[in-house]
Amino acid sequence: MRAIFAYTVFFVMTMFLPHQVQAENNPADDYEILTYRLYTQQKWDSLIIIGERAIAEGYDYYFMRARVGIAAFELQKYSRAVLHLEEALKFNNSDSYIIELVYYSYAYSGREDEARAYLSSLPPETAESIGAATLRPSVYMETGPSFSNHISKFDNERQPGNGLYSETYLNKNAYYFLVGSTIPLGFRWSVNVAYTAMDFNKQRRVDITYFDSLIGNYKVTQHEGYLSTSFMFFDRLKITPAVRISNVSYDNLLSSDDTIVQRFIGPSGATAYNDIAFGGELSFLAPYFSVTAGFWVIEVDKTDYRQASASFFFRPLGNLNLYTYSNITYKNNGFDGSLIYHQMVGGKICNKLWAEAFYTQGDLTGTGENNLQVVYNGFDQAKNRYGLRFIHTLNEHFRFSLRGQVFSREGTELYFDEAGNRGIYSFNYQTLSITGGVSWNL
Numbered sequence: 001m002r003a004i005f006a007y008t009v010f011f012v013m014t015m016f017l018p019h020q021v022q023a024e025n026n027p028a029d030d031y032e033i034l035t036y037r038l039y040t041q042q043k044w045d046s047l048i049i050i051g052e053r054a055i056a057e058g059y060d061y062y063f064m065r066a067r068v069g070i071a072a073f074e075l076q077k078y079s080r081a082v083l084h085l086e087e088a089l090k091f092n093n094s095d096s097y098i099i100e101l102v103y104y105s106y107a108y109s110g111r112e113d114e115a116r117a118y119l120s121s122l123p124p125e126t127a128e129s130i131g132a133a134t135l136r137p138s139v140y141m142e143t144g145p146s147f148s149n150h151i152s153k154f155d156n157e158r159q160p161g162n163g164l165y166s167e168t169y170l171n172k173n174a175y176y177f178l179v180g181s182t183i184p185l186g187f188r189w190s191v192n193v194a195y196t197a198m199d200f201n202k203q204r205r206v207d208i209t210y211f212d213s214l215i216g217n218y219k220v221t222q223h224e225g226y227l228s229t230s231f232m233f234f235d236r237l238k239i240t241p242a243v244r245i246s247n248v249s250y251d252n253l254l255s256s257d258d259t260i261v262q263r264f265i266g267p268s269g270a271t272a273y274n275d276i277a278f279g280g281e282l283s284f285l286a287p288y289f290s291v292t293a294g295f296w297v298i299e300v301d302k303t304d305y306r307q308a309s310a311s312f313f314f315r316p317l318g319n320l321n322l323y324t325y326s327n328i329t330y331k332n333n334g335f336d337g338s339l340i341y342h343q344m345v346g347g348k349i350c351n352k353l354w355a356e357a358f359y360t361q362g363d364l365t366g367t368g369e370n371n372l373q374v375v376y377n378g379f380d381q382a383k384n385r386y387g388l389r390f391i392h393t394l395n396e397h398f399r400f401s402l403r404g405q406v407f408s409r410e411g412t413e414l415y416f417d418e419a420g421n422r423g424i425y426s427f428n429y430q431t432l433s434i435t436g437g438v439s440w441n442l
Contacts, residue, residue, distance in 0.1 A: 031059050035067050044071040048080075062091035066098055073101055078109035079287040079318030096126070103130050110320045114285055117232045120187035127187065133396070135184045136442045142178040142401075144435035150411055151203065153429040158413055164209050165416040169379065171409075172201040172217075176435060180226065188232040194373070196224040202250075220250040228280075228371060241280035244372045248273055248301075275299045279307070281371050289314045296368055300377040305366040307331045320354070322347040331367050338363055352393045358405075360385040381410040383428070399439040407431040 031054040038047040051068035054060075069084030082105045085098050092098075099122065106115035116134050119127040128135075150171040159166065180194025200220040207213045228242035249272035279296025290313045298305045311327040327342040340362030349355050364382040368375045376382065387405030394400065413425045 027054075027057070028059050031064070035064060039067045039071070042074070044074045047071040048075070048077075060087075062088050065091065066095070069098070070101065073105055076108070076321065077318045078105040079111075079315070081105040081318075082109075082287065099126065100130050108320075109315060109318060110323070111285065111287075113230070113232050113238055114235065116184070116187040117235050121235075131187070133441065134187070137181050137183045138439060138441045139181050140179070140437065140439040142176075142435050142437035144176055144433065146174045146176065146431055146433040148172060148174075148429065148431045150409075150429045150431075153427055154205075154411060154413070157427040159415045159417075159425055161417070162209055163207075163415050163417045164420060166205070166207040166413060168205050168411070168413045170203040170205065170411070171378075171380070171429075171431065172203060174198065174200045176433070178437075190230050192226070192228045192230070194226040196222075196226070198222040198224075218251050220248065222249075222377075223247045224375075226373060228373075236285050238283040238285060239280065240283070240371055241278075242296075242372045243278040244276070244368070244375055246275040246277075246375065246377065248275065248377075273302070275301070275375075275377060277368055277372050277375055279368075279372065288316065288318060294371060296372060298366060298368055298372075298375060300366045300375075301379075303333055303366070305331050305333050307367050320346075320348065325358075329362070329367060333366060340364065340367065346389075354391040354393075356389040356391070358385075358387055358389070364407075378409075380412070383408045383410055387433075397441045401437040401439075403433075403435050403437075405433050407433070 031050070035047055035051050035054065038044075038050065048068055048071045051064055051071070054064055055068070065084045065088035069081050069088055072078070072081035072084060082102060085102045085105065088098055089095070089102070103115055103118055106112070106118055112134075116131065119131040119134065122130070148171045154168060154170055158168075175198065177197045178194060180192065182190055182192045184190045198221070200222070202218055202220060204216045204218065205214070224244060224246045226242070226244045228240055230238060230240045232238050249270060251270050275298075277296060277298040279294060279298075281292050281294035283290055283292040292309075292311045292313070294307075294309045296307045298307060307329060309327060309329040311325065313323065313325050315323045323346050325342075325344040325346075327340075329340040329342070331338060331340070340360065342358065342360045344356055344358035346354060346356035361384050364376040364385065365378060365380070366376065385405055385407050387403060389401060389403040392400045408428060408430055410426050411429050413427070414422070415425055416422050
């Protein structure tokens with residue numbers, strides 16, 4: 001250890017000697033000896049510092065790049081590792097170990113699309129031996145309930161007095177189920193298909209002074225089909241068109257023997273209709289970040305919305321130990337437009353466990369998320385949202401997640417006072433959604 005320390009001190013001191021003195025030695029030999037020693041002793045931090053200094057001074061060759069790249073990989077600085085390892089392959093493109101490290105550097109930093117694109121550039125037998133698992137389908141499922149204090153909030157904040165007419169629609173609990181699969185059709189092309197079923201328990205209240213007071217519990221059932229395809233080109237660009245079709249059905253259970261009351265509450269019976277949403281995203285992928293822009297047309301209860309979004313995903317450490325996602329969305333329904341801001345911060349909190357915290361400001365009604373994997377087609381406005389998500393990677397095949405999110409919504413009451421003046425009055429309530437999921441790489 002003393003000899004190593006003395007050698008290191010001597011090396012550092014020589015960096016400050018006049019150029020004439022340095023010229024008497026061979027810096028290339030010095031860098032080679034020192035970086036090899038640091039490599040064998042697995043002193044990865046020092047190896048990166050000394051190795052990158054040597055490269056900056058022009059001592060750039062296969063073994064120097066390979067050592068620095070391996071050091072960055074061992075320190076989980078995967079984006080940095082890719083930079084050096086790919087340069088090493090320019091000197092020697094037959095090193096199977098370095099080729100494999102490049103692939104895993106992409107994969108471990110969350111750059112899965114770039115990892116598959118990299119495999120497509122390799123000879124078929126090499127690509128299949130390294131990334132055969134990437135050509136297998138994955139299956140995912142998510143399910144869970146949501147709870148609301150809508151009814152209690154309405155009871156406390158409804159309009160006082162004996163008006164002529166009052167009507168409101170109240171949310172109770174709901175249930176959500178999703179199952180889907182991502183199917184690779186090659187290293188650069190994949191298809192994502194999913195089915196969603198949702199049950200919303202609701203309550204309708206109608207009070208007509210001097211005539212009747214009606215309360216009806218009913219259920220809104222929603223079945224959805226989702227399809228998207230993703231294609232990588234130029235190794236940095238990804239295009240992902242998507243379409244989502246929804247079937248919505250519900251019953252009007254309110255009825256009255258009084259024809260005037262029945263005219264107010266509408267005809268009894270079942271109602272069903274279909275909504276459709278389509279559009280897509282274009283992403284630019286870089287070592288430490290990705291930028292995505294998208295545009296969609298979303299039909300919600302016979303109303304068309306236009307949505308444009310821009311997002312920025314940032315991994316400052318070159319891995320998934322810390323990452324952020326920022327999104328801004330503009331929506332317009334032909335009459336007015338509004339902006340929605342979303343921010344998420346995530347990272348690794350312990351071995352195989354990640355956590356994400358997120359906040360959204362703006363009305364999500366009539367918008368889609370994650371390239372239409374979720375569409376918000378509820379009637380009430382969602383003023384903001386916040387929540388947490390935990391992700392546990394059991395092994396290379398199974399991943400579990402648990403997400404809780406709270407929506408702050410705005411309920412409404414249609415009310416006619418005793419003078420016949422009409423008003424729509426609003427009040428705030430909250431919905432808590434809890435969903436658990438599993439992803440299985442076959």
